[in-house]
Amino acid sequence: MTARREEMACQTCLAPLNTLGAPPTYVHPIHLATDGHEPVPVPVSQLDTVRRTCDFCGDPYPTWTLVGGDVAAVAIGTAGGVVQNFGQAWAACAACQTHIDDGRHDKVVDRAARALGLSNHPQARERIAQLHRAFLNARLPGRTLITTTAWPATTITARDLPKVRDRLARFYRGSDNLPAGLASTDARRQVAAGLNRSRLFWIDADFTDLAEHAAETVPDVTISRDLMPSTDGLLVWSRPVTHRQITAASWTASRDGWYLAAYRTIGGGLDGTPLQRLREHVGWLAPTSIVHLQEQHVLPGDHPAAPLLAAWLLIAQQAAQVTSADVDKAVRKAYARANRPVPEVRVVRIRGNRTTTPTSTRSAPGDSGRSHTSRIWVSGHWRNQPHGPGRALRRPVYINPFLRGPDDAPIKLSTTVRMLSSRQSKPKNYG
Helix, strand or coil: CCCCCEEEEEEECCCCEEEEEECCEEEECCCCCCCCCCCCEEHHHCCCCCCCCCCCCCCCCCEEEEEEEEEEEEEEECCCEEEEEEEEEEEHHHHHHHHHHHHCCHHHHHHHHHHHHCCCHHHHHHHHHHHHHHHHCCCCCCCEEEECCCCCCCCCHHHHHHHHHHHHHHHHCCEEECCCCCCCCHHHHHHHHHHHHEEEECCHHHHHHHHHHHHHCCEEEEEEEECCCCCCEEEEEEEEECCCCCCEEEEEECCCCCEEEEEEECCCCCCCHHHHHHHHHHCCCEEEEEEECCCCCCCCCCCCCCHHHHHHHHHCCEEEEEEEECCHHHHHHHHHHHHCCCCCCCEEEECCCCCCEEEEEEECCCCCCCCCCEEEEEEEEEEEECHHHHHHHEEEECCCCCCEECCCCEEECCCEECCCCCCEEECECCC
16 A cells, blocks of 8 residues: 655645645645745644644534545646646534444535535536545545644633643543654653642633743743652643643653643534534544653753643742632532542632732843933843752743833833733833
8 A cells, every 4th residue: 555645734824725636736725825926835743733624614623524435526628638636635624524433424525515615516516426435435444633724712710720631641542643743652640640640720810811921932842850849740731822822731651751642622613413412422622732751851941832831830939829629519419429538629820919029129041230310120030040069050930021121210212021920910101
């Protein structure tokens, strides 16, 4: 059997590319509206987000990759025929997947015809049905979760965290596939076991803001056991963070290190049976990256796990106040029926009334001690703090924004700083 060619997407618009002719030329899908740019092919495995649509109906939030017949269509014109290859791997949205699972392929064709405005054109509808049948009649068993879809954000509360954790662990133990490179069978088994043992952390809005801001400049970090607030854990932010739109992260102790996973929420905007099936089969979180790290591994600051590293470091420097949340009543009953202890959910907030160096006397990197005629805001930044035996080790510590200069000097105009506290706060603009 010939190995399948790796799927390519356009680096400019993030859309998957089709191929024309042999040798293949990469082209944008004919239904896709672009600004006229030429395709810039890159493997989809290199992208966090792919602007993919359902290959059956065009829905912008595809959920599964199915493998079936290798479908091609021939377009005949005055200049001759052109073969467009649709491939043997098709994306399916949650609604189309539900109809396929139920054996209602006519419903899938109906969705496609409506999306194309062809519901009242029987011949066009039949051509769509022929393409679908060519693919589905040769469909192979199994399906793969699409983890690069940029779903609308789904709010996860602290009360919901136990059921979110349990459903994620069940997905890892299940038979649905993840894209190549995300997790092997052994890794999935270990991560699922780690989730069952994990402590649960929910990050409130202020601490989420702080962690995201700190993650933008987090330095390279050496991974070690004392860096983590627990041996295994699942941490959920109150909203997506960084340009990767990460909502949660987990860490799992393995035989020779840790598995670190980052997640986006999945299923936002769905309702009815498609949402119910997705929650049942997958849950609320889809992994976007899973890496295995060993003790003393140096993780770069631009890694997808940067928000998690920043949160760990902030908690370790005692910038966090941790309290317990009430668990949803239905979740408590479910745990009682299963004779399982109700897990504790830890809510992480910025510690109020922290003792810090007075703002008017703190010095910034590069400050030579010269006198100032005005006060300026120094942006938040990281410093290496000595720790360990003989203070020979170094750990990054985040320094919050502060005012530099004499107490009685005016604040310099046109200076913007993000202020964070244990209360809800807004960015303040001075000038």
